[in-house]
Amino acid sequence: MQIRISSDDGSPIYLQIVNQIKYLVAAGRYGAGDRLPPVRKLAEQLLVNPNTVARAYRELESAGLITTRQGSGTTIADHGSPLANSEKVRILTERIDMLLAESSQLEVPLETLLKLIRQRQQTLQQATKKRSISKRKG
């Protein structure tokens, strides 16, 4: 699992893991049923405290992104996130605010930003599609 941790990132290490796993799923590099490495193994790979990895997995599980079953380990969940709408809005609002702040500081107009969001969405969608096709074939 390709994850990079930085102590100087400005956000806690567990959150860096959570966000990067969400990204890997959104980018189609991990899909439903794919297995995540056991806590201890990922901790050794990233050289971080196992409790931190466990916390990231707990967070992803309560967000409905992964499921942990006895025997089969931790896998990416089948269905999208079963979060309440208000919670979804809250999480996204936070991100959007950050993005807007960043783009206003970079003096990127809103129109350009929206265009860029659409472009990225298409790129990610294509990656997910490709992935599900190759999985069906496999």
Next chain:
Amino acid sequence: MDESVIRVEGLCRRFGKQNALEQVNIDVRPGIVFGLVGENGAGKTTLIKHLLGQLEAQQGSVQVLGYDPVQNPVEVLENIGYLSEERDLPDRMTIGQLMRYQQAFFPNWDETYAHQLCETFQLDVTQRIQRLSRGQRVRTGLLAALAHRPQLLILDEPSSGLDPAVRHDILGAIIRTVAEEGRNVMFSSHLLDEVQRVADEVAIMHRGQIVMCDPLDQILGSHHRLTIRFDEPQTVAPDLPGGGHWNGERHEWTTVCNGDLDQLKKAVAAAGAQIVEQAQPSLEDVFIESVSRES
């Protein structure tokens, strides 16, 4: 029953006229990695020597795994794995001889595990310790500290002056040790990036005193790194309530907030500045802030 792995209460130590340790209190609960950080001469090694029973408490008390390490050295040392900064190993022995020597001391020595570690660390048992490279010497020390599967692993500045590959092995050993249930690690380091990665709890030492001792999440979560911007360039650092030492020049200044964030934000606004960045600080940021505050 006393659950603490390490409990130090009111420990004081003087060397001549110098206070090496002053009223040190720490309480390490089971199953965690405890990081001890501080500048050189802050008292980390002196504290660790008390845990190993190499120094006797002049004042206060020391309990390790439920025992006083000076009164019950066998019970304590049997269950500790220790790697010192000096890494004093018997130079004339081969690695294989050292392994047999350790086996005689530790009833729990696990020969299979020892050989497994040899393989992981790419050590040759026939090699004489004298002739080992610096990195291989540390790996040998680590093997000797780990192969009896100690309840408590104590590492004193294990990474200082080593290349990333060896540091990687050391951190890996810490992680594996704590991942096995009920085992504990205490390590001192001035590589704060490493401490931030692996520690559950951190104590910051300064001039023989513990100036902060809390879960790492709490330490990082209760501090904020703030960068502010003034319309007009400033010739001197701002002095605002709730802020710490300010770094910067002209328009932009950064601080680690150690107090009330709301109070600081109000003060920033009142001073006519804007917050342009707010993030969680690194352990290094917090360390520098807390040590400069004490000085």
